[in-house]
Amino acid sequence: MKNKSVFTILLRAVRREGPITLLRDPFLQHVQAPPPSPSSIPPWVGNLARTLARVGPWGVGFLVWEAYGPGLG
Secondary structure: OOOOOHHHHHHHHHHHHOHHHHOOOHHHOOOOOOOOOOOOOOHHHHHHHHHHHHHHHHHHHHHHHHHHHHHHO
16 A cells, blocks of 8 residues: 655655646646737727726826816816
C-alpha cells in the first residue's frame, strides 16, 4: 500500500510539476479571456466609459466641477 500522507502527495506534485504548483490556483488554469469582438464604437468611447465607471458618480461630479469650476453653482 502506498503512503498517502499530505507531505508525500505534495512532494510528488513538486517533483512532477515544479515548485510553482504550490502557488498556482488550480481553478484558474483553464480560464481564458474571450476573444475581442469587433465593435462599431470608437475605442475612446469605451475608454471614457471605463474611466467613468471607475470613478463613480462622485468622481464624475468632481471631474465636472474641475472642468467648469465654481461657475456651475
